[in-house]
Every structure is written in structure tokens, then in C-alpha cells.
Amino acid sequence: MASEGEGAVELRNKQVTLKHHVSGFPSETDFELRTSSIKLKVPEGSSGVLLQNLYLSADPYILLRMRNINDPNHYFTSFTPGSVLGRVLDSRDPKFKKGDLVDGEIGWEEYTLVTAPETLSKIEYTDVPLSYCTGVLRLIGLTAYVGLFEICAPKKGEHVFVSAACGAVGHLVGQFAKLAGCYVVGSAGSKEKVDLLKNKLGFDEAFNYKEEQDLDAALRRYFPQGIDVYFENVGGKMLDAVLLNMRPHGRISVCGLISQYNTEPEGPKNLMQIIYKRIRMEGFVVWDYTSLYPKFLDWVLPHIREGKIFCIEDITEVKSRENRN
Amino acid sequence: MASEGEGAVELRNKQVTLKHHVSGFPSETDFELRTSSIKLKVPEGSSGVLLQNLYLSADPYILLRMRNINDPNHYFTSFTPGSVLGRVLDSRDPKFKKGDLVDGEIGWEEYTLVTAPETLSKIEYTDVPLSYCTGVLRLIGLTAYVGLFEICAPKKGEHVFVSAACGAVGHLVGQFAKLAGCYVVGSAGSKEKVDLLKNKLGFDEAFNYKEEQDLDAALRRYFPQGIDVYFENVGGKMLDAVLLNMRPHGRISVCGLISQYNTEPEGPKNLMQIIYKRIRMEGFVVWDYTSLYPKFLDWVLPHIREGKIFCIEDITEVKSRENRN
Numbered sequence: 001m002a003s004e005g006e007g008a009v010e011l012r013n014k015q016v017t018l019k020h021h022v023s024g025f026p027s028e029t030d031f032e033l034r035t036s037s038i039k040l041k042v043p044e045g046s047s048g049v050l051l052q053n054l055y056l057s058a059d060p061y062i063l064l065r066m067r068n069i070n071d072p073n074h075y076f077t078s079f080t081p082g083s084v085l086g087r088v089l090d091s092r093d094p095k096f097k098k099g100d101l102v103d104g105e106i107g108w109e110e111y112t113l114v115t116a117p118e119t120l121s122k123i124e125y126t127d128v129p130l131s132y133c134t135g136v137l138r139l140i141g142l143t144a145y146v147g148l149f150e151i152c153a154p155k156k157g158e159h160v161f162v163s164a165a166c167g168a169v170g171h172l173v174g175q176f177a178k179l180a181g182c183y184v185v186g187s188a189g190s191k192e193k194v195d196l197l198k199n200k201l202g203f204d205e206a207f208n209y210k211e212e213q214d215l216d217a218a219l220r221r222y223f224p225q226g227i228d229v230y231f232e233n234v235g236g237k238m239l240d241a242v243l244l245n246m247r248p249h250g251r252i253s254v255c256g257l258i259s260q261y262n263t264e265p266e267g268p269k270n271l272m273q274i275i276y277k278r279i280r281m282e283g284f285v286v287w288d289y290t291s292l293y294p295k296f297l298d299w300v301l302p303h304i305r306e307g308k309i310f311c312i313e314d315i316t317e318v319k320s321r322e323n324r325n
Numbered sequence: 326m327a328s329e330g331e332g333a334v335e336l337r338n339k340q341v342t343l344k345h346h347v348s349g350f351p352s353e354t355d356f357e358l359r360t361s362s363i364k365l366k367v368p369e370g371s372s373g374v375l376l377q378n379l380y381l382s383a384d385p386y387i388l389l390r391m392r393n394i395n396d397p398n399h400y401f402t403s404f405t406p407g408s409v410l411g412r413v414l415d416s417r418d419p420k421f422k423k424g425d426l427v428d429g430e431i432g433w434e435e436y437t438l439v440t441a442p443e444t445l446s447k448i449e450y451t452d453v454p455l456s457y458c459t460g461v462l463r464l465i466g467l468t469a470y471v472g473l474f475e476i477c478a479p480k481k482g483e484h485v486f487v488s489a490a491c492g493a494v495g496h497l498v499g500q501f502a503k504l505a506g507c508y509v510v511g512s513a514g515s516k517e518k519v520d521l522l523k524n525k526l527g528f529d530e531a532f533n534y535k536e537e538q539d540l541d542a543a544l545r546r547y548f549p550q551g552i553d554v555y556f557e558n559v560g561g562k563m564l565d566a567v568l569l570n571m572r573p574h575g576r577i578s579v580c581g582l583i584s585q586y587n588t589e590p591e592g593p594k595n596l597m598q599i600i601y602k603r604i605r606m607e608g609f610v611v612w613d614y615t616s617l618y619p620k621f622l623d624w625v626l627p628h629i630r631e632g633k634i635f636c637i638e639d640i641t642e643v644k645s646r647e648n649r650n
Contacts (some may be wrong), residue, residue, distance in 0.1 A: 269589075281599065
């Protein structure tokens with residue numbers, strides 16, 4: 001349904017917006033599906049870029065951004081999702097031309113007029129699946145890389161544990177740690193995920209935390225000599241069990257605490273282990289490390305091209321799109 | 326009561342020993358006062374050193390060592406106190422001669438025959454009070470130095486918070502941070518301690534945590550712009566309040582969690598702040614840093630000689646000693 005108007009084709013633009021800040025689990029009623037229209041031309045006088053959005057990445061952390069954040073020291077502000085990969089349809093910015101593939105943080109919609117094109121990055125490598133550009137090749141991959149290598153610096157042969165190991169970040173962390181020569185164990189929440197970790201992703205071991213009565217005992221089984229590096233995605237009881245099983249001078253990189261997002265937080269009772277074992281526990285936010293992105297790409301692209309990294313993707317295609325180019 | 330026997334004077338040696346491992350608070354009945362005798366001569370064939378013990382330092386961490394510790398990864402083993410400063414009475418080790426002042430980890434007794442003299446260190450500086458050698462000039466001081474400078478690396482002008490700020494380590498941490506040009510606030514448990522911190526030890530501010538209904542509000546009052554460095558001695562509710570008030574990229578050095586030693590541990594509920602604020606939290610044990618001792622002495626001795634560091638000492642003199650030299 002394209003219509004001509006003031007010299008430019010007008011396209012229907014479906015958008016998903018957030019009606020209000022979310023508390024607890026989000027539900028469909030927190031969102032609104034709107035249809036507006038957008039001109040297939042960057043307005044004169046603007047230096048913007050018009051994108052057709054191809055992939056939108058829905059990441060767990062987005063839930064936190066849908067909440068009401070009042071803290072000025074907070075590293076992000078409340079917003080609607082998300083990270084988008086799109087194709088340039090029109091541009092008045094000399095750095096982008098029609099047909100370029102770019103990614104950036106944009107709304108959840110079919111087309112976007114980006115008025116601050118400096119927030120976009122051009123995708124220069126096209127010999128890998130395009131969808132990887134919202135995952136392993138962008139913030140998700142950089143998160144795994146930074147949390148593992150910059151925060152924890154695992155040495156060859158060290159013992160690495162990853163929770164939520166089948167998650168967007170976790171499944172990369174485990175594979176990155178294997179590439180660094182570590183012994184790697186992951187936890188996940190179903191038999192299928194555990195099988196995937198062991199049989200497809202090359203983890204040395206994996207277990208279903210829901211089937212373990214005693215997480216401490218489970219970790220002792222897989223790490224009789226203790227854990228050197230823990231990539232923390234979940235928090236709560238798992239963190240408590242990990243603290244008991246850390247080796248002296250262990251490192252914990254805190255990427256997420258997803259078990260705590262929707263419940264009354266459970267503080268770890270075994271914090272004394274931080275002293276006994278001289279543990280370093282460090283939270284990080286990938287946006288602080290974007291300067292490492294080129295270094296990360298140099299490291300990860302060859303591994304991807306050689307088929308050494310397997311990416312789990314869960315892609316939902318929006319079939320109702322009418323205005324496809 | 327000295328008696329001659331096989332060519333050597335024999336001295337009465339009062340000893341305090343631990344009867345059994347302690348659980349919860351220690352009480353007098355956990356200890357036994359024994360009287361034995363010791364010869365005022367290192368036996369032939371031994372390469373030991375005989376000490377008259379002058380000062381014994383009773384530190385909070387000793388409580389933890391009085392408990393039953395079964396973890397082979399643990400940084401210390403169960404034992405009886407303590408850190409002792411003594412004078413050499415006789416020696417068959419060429420590195421020590423009669424009259425030398427030494428310190429080391431010895432039993433709680435009047436005299437000790439040290440059969441492994443390599444565990445002793447000679448005290449080379451005698452122009453400062455001798456008792457400082459069990460405190461600011463030894464492990465206590467090194468603990469404050471390492472936890473503040475090595476773990477947290479405060480920059481001039483940064484905002485430092487110290488809990489248990491009138492404690493053996495805490496009162497030094499605050500003064501060291503002032504010497505480094507920081508803004509320093511301490512918490513303590515009585516009006517007298519708060520006055521001492523503000524009027525004698527040079528803290529910028531101090532408060533009595535027992536009088537605060539809301540620790541978060543108290544910290545916001547003293548740190549409207551947030552805390553860069555927290556020297557953690559207490560844990561529990563204070564840690565939770567601190568996490569809410571940390572600045573981005575704040576550092577927490579975990580020296581002790583004394584609020585947790587005798588109760589069911591209270592885990593911090595605000596751990597998400599570790600991510601939001603990119604906080605680094607690191608436990609440490611001073612024994613890992615003994616190689617820094619000479620560097621520490623070079624730094625601290627001039628400040629002590631110039632009267633820039635005030636040491637709180639709580640000395641109990643054992644009056645019943647009969648065999649004093």
C-alpha cells in the first residue's frame with residue numbers, strides 16, 4: 001500500500017511501542033501495535049538516513065529498560081526496544097548510500113528515519129549470515145568477549161563455568177572459552193539445551209539446574225578442583241553455590257542476574273568466600289568497551305568463517321509485511 | 326620462680342590455649358589457662374630461637390580461625406592466636422641474637438621456643454613505639470594499605486567510605502585515604518568513635534550507623550555524588566546501602582564482613598548495582614601481598630615519624646608476669 005505524496009512514495013509503517021513502563025513480567029497488553037506512514041525519502045534539509053528494518057534483536061536486558069529507571073547514575077535509560085539491522089533506502093548523509101546495510105539502536109518498526117546517522121554503523125562483511133549482525137557479530141558477541149576475556153582473562157586449562165549457557169550471550173561465552181583452551185561446563189534449564197551444549201556447542205559438560213536438588217553438589221561433581229572463572233548470568237542460588245566452589249583467585253564477571261529480575265532479590269549468603277578465596281567479582285556493561293569492537297571482530301570473524309562457532313538463533317519472521325522491497 | 330635444671334634456668338610459662346573449636350561468639354570457657362615451664366636456653370641440636378613475648382595482637386579475624394575450617398582451599402587453618410612481638414632471649418639461629426626484637430605468629434604465652442625461626446622477622450626500626458609493630462607497621466597496616474591502594478587505587482579527590490572505621494584496619498584506611506587526597510567518611514558504632522574519627526583521625530565526616538534508621542539515606546547525605554571506593558569491613562545491610570550509593574566504576578575492597586560472623590548471613594539484595602554501576606568487588610587476604618611489605622614500610626614510616634598517622638591502640642597489660650627480664 002504505497003501512495004504518492006509531495007513527490008515521495010508513502011509507505012505503511014507498522015510499529016510496536018511501549019504503552020507504559022513495565023513492572024514484573026511484560027505482557028502483550030504493555031505494548032501497542034500502531035500503523036503510521038512514512039515517506040520513502042529523507043526530507044530536504046535533514047541529514048538523516050531512511051532505513052528498512054530487516055532484523056530486530058530482542059535481548060533479555062531490554063526487559064530492564066522497559067522499567068522505570070530514575071537513577072541518574074544508571075547506565076541506561078528507560079526506552080522501547082531494540083537493536084535493529086536494516087537496509088538504507090535513502091540517505092542525505094554522505095557516509096551512507098542506498099543499499100548499505102547498517103545496524104543501530106532504533107525503534108521496533110518496519111521503517112525508520114534516523115535523524116542522527118552517527119549512531120549507525122555500516123556492516124562491511126557480507127560473507128557471513130546477515131542475522132549474525134544482531135547477535136554474535138555485534139553487542140551480544142562483544143558482551144561475551146568482554147565479560148570473558150577482558151574481565152576474567154582465563155588462562156589455557158582453567159576451569160570455566162557459564163550459567164544460562166544456552167542464552168544469547170552464554171552459548172558464545174562457552175565456545176569462546178573452549179577456543180581459549182579452557183575446560184567449560186554450562187548450566188541450562190532443559191534436557192534439549194543440555195544436549196545442545198554438549199553435542200553441538202562443544203561444552204565439556206552441561207547440566208540441567210532444574211533437575212539438581214543441590215547446586216553445590218552439582219558443581220562439585222563437575223568441578224572437583226573448583227572453578228577459576230564464572231560467567232554470571234543468573235544470580236540467586238546459583239551464585240551462592242558457585243561462591244562455595246570457586247578456586248582461590250577466581251574471577252566472576254557479572255553480566256546479568258536474570259533469576260532476580262522478576263522476584264524479590266535473594267542475596268548470596270556465601271559472600272565470605274570472596275575473602276577466603278580472594279575472588280574478584282566485576283559487573284560490566286558492554287557499552288563501556290565499544291572501543292574493543294574492531295579487535296573483537298578481528299578475533300571472531302575468522303573463527304566464524306572456519307565454522308568454529310555455532311550460533312543459536314531464534315528468528316520469528318513477520319509475515320504480514322506488505323511493503324517489502 | 327626460676328629454677329636451675331640441666332644447666333639452664335627454668336621459667337614459668339603461662340599459656341592460653343583453645344580447648345575446642347569455637348562456634349558463635351567465643352567465651353572464656355573456650356580457653357584454658359595453663360602453666361608450664363620452659364628452659365631459658367635453646368636446646369643443643371636445635372636451630373631455634375627462644376623468645377620472651379612482649380605484645381600479642383588480638384585481631385577480629387582470629388575469631389574465624391578459632392572455628393573448625395574444613396575447606397582445603399581455605400586461606401587459613403584453624404588455630405589458636407596470635408601475632409606476637411617478642412624479644413630474643415637465646416638463639417641458635419645466626420640471623421637472630423639475644424636482645425633482638427622480632428615478630429611472628431606464635432602462641433598466646435609468655436615465652437616461646439620457635440623451632441622454625443624463618444617465620445620470624447626482625448624489627449629494624451626502633452624510633453617508633455614498639456607496640457606499633459603488631460599494628461600499623463605489620464599485617465594490620467599492610468591490610469589497610471593493600472585493600473585501599475592495591476585493590477581500589479583511589480585517585481586524588483575521589484570519595485571513599487570506610488565501615489568499621491574505628492577498627493584496627495578501618496582507622497588506618499581512612500587516614501591513608503586522606504593522605505592520598507580523598508574525601509573520606511567513616512561509620513562506627515558509638516558517639517565516642519564518631520568524635521574520634523572526626524576530631525582526631527581527620528575523617529571529613531563520620532556517622533553512628535546505630536542511630537541511622539535508613540543507611541541508604543545516611544550515605545546519600547554524606548555522598549550526594551556517590552561513593553568511588555568502599556573499604557568493606559562489615560557486610561550485611563551496610564553493603565546493601567553502599568551498593569545503592571556507588572558511583573559508576575566504583576571499587577569495593579572486601580576485607581571483612583564482621584556483621585556476618587556470628588549470625589545467619591544476610592545476602593545483599595542490591596547486587597544488580599554491580600552491573601548497573603560496573604562495580605568491581607574484590608576480596609583479599611593480606612598474606613598474598615607480603616612482597617609489598619618493604620614498599621609499604623617505605624611509605625608509612627615517614628608519615629608515622631612526621632606524626633601524620635594516629636594509631637588507636639587498646640593495650641591490656643598482663644600484670645601477673647613474674648619472670649620479667
